[in-house]
Amino acid sequence: MFRLSRIVAVVAAAVLAGCNSGPDPAQRQAAVEAFATVQKVFQHPRCQNCHIPGDQPLQFDQGLPHAMGVARGPTGHGAEGLPCSTCHGEANAPDSYGPHAPPGAPHWALPPPQQRMVTLGLSPPELCRMIQDRNENGGRDFAALLKHVSEDKLVLWGWNPGGTRAPVSVPHAEFVAKFRTWADAGGPCPTG
Numbered sequence: 609m610f611r612l613s614r615i616v617a618v619v620a621a622a623v624l625a626g627c628n629s630g631p632d633p634a635q636r637q638a639a640v641e642a643f644a645t646v647q648k649v650f651q652h653p654r655c656q657n658c659h660i661p662g663d664q665p666l667q668f669d670q671g672l673p674h675a676m677g678v679a680r681g682p683t684g685h686g687a688e689g690l691p692c693s694t695c696h697g698e699a700n701a702p703d704s705y706g707p708h709a710p711p712g713a714p715h716w717a718l719p720p721p722q723q724r725m726v727t728l729g730l731s732p733p734e735l736c737r738m739i740q741d742r743n744e745n746g747g748r749d750f751a752a753l754l755k756h757v758s759e760d761k762l763v764l765w766g767w768n769p770g771g772t773r774a775p776v777s778v779p780h781a782e783f784v785a786k787f788r789t790w791a792d793a794g795g796p797c798p799t800g
């Protein structure tokens with residue numbers, strides 16, 4: 609009897625641990641490693657040129673201020689008289705327009721001024737917290753974030769940026785897979 613009850617206790621403890629704890633150390637470690645790839649994408653120029661603290665979008669790999677004094681405006685869609693859609697259409701301009709034609713994708717804009725979703729200049733732990741902070745990310749849970757990085761047209765544009773712009777350096781499918789690994793473990797953040 610002693611042995612049986614002991615086995616029962618050990619099994620019960622193992623089941624409880626499996627249910628109650630967060631990711632085990634190996635899963636956590638794999639998730640933090642996956643986040644390094646997520647960070648690389650979020651802070652690639654094709655992404656962070658719009659995810660900025662200031663009010664003027666950035667352009668090129670160097671992140672220079674957008675020409676023509678373009679501004680975020682009251683909703684992120686540009687100043688009253690000069691919306692982004694004046695120049696940015698729903699798709700990239702044809703190659704015949706040359707390498708400096710305005711790129712395009714549906715709902716081309718900056719995030720709104722009261723929720724800037726800044727990635728530029730954040731350390732890895734800060735970025736990790738921002739992405740999952742619902743006060744900063746537009747109220748998205750992990751499922752909504754995963755959908756956004758998988759399907760959003762501005763995100764997908766990063767892999768088809770038009771002109772001579774370099775696309776995001778990590779393949780989109782790999783990025784989504786790493787995002788999922790990180791999210792499935794509850795979004796653990798790197799330390800230090």
Ligand code: HEC
Nearest residue numbers: 650654655658716717718719725739745746756762763766
């Ligand atoms: C042209 C500007 C633009 C580009 C380029 C862009 N974004 Fe965004 N991004 C936005 C806007 C605007 C929103 C807010 C839209 C909304 O809330 O529906 C947003 C929201 C997000 C969000 C949800 C909020 C958050 O901060 O967690 C994520 C995630 C995101 N973008 C990731 C990316 C990634 C990754 C790339 C590059 C592959 C990228 N974005 C490129 C404009 C841009």
Ligand code: HEC
Nearest residue numbers: 654657665667668678679685686691692695708710717718
């Ligand atoms: C008057 C026309 C015009 C307006 C208005 C305009 N843009 Fe642009 N934008 C351009 C042109 C042209 C380019 C390409 C410049 C080049 O490659 O030489 C560009 C490039 C960009 C890029 C650079 C992409 C990259 O990674 O290099 C971003 C981001 C961008 N615009 C965001 C915006 C946002 C957001 C708005 C509205 C708040 C906006 N633009 C309004 C003309 C405009």
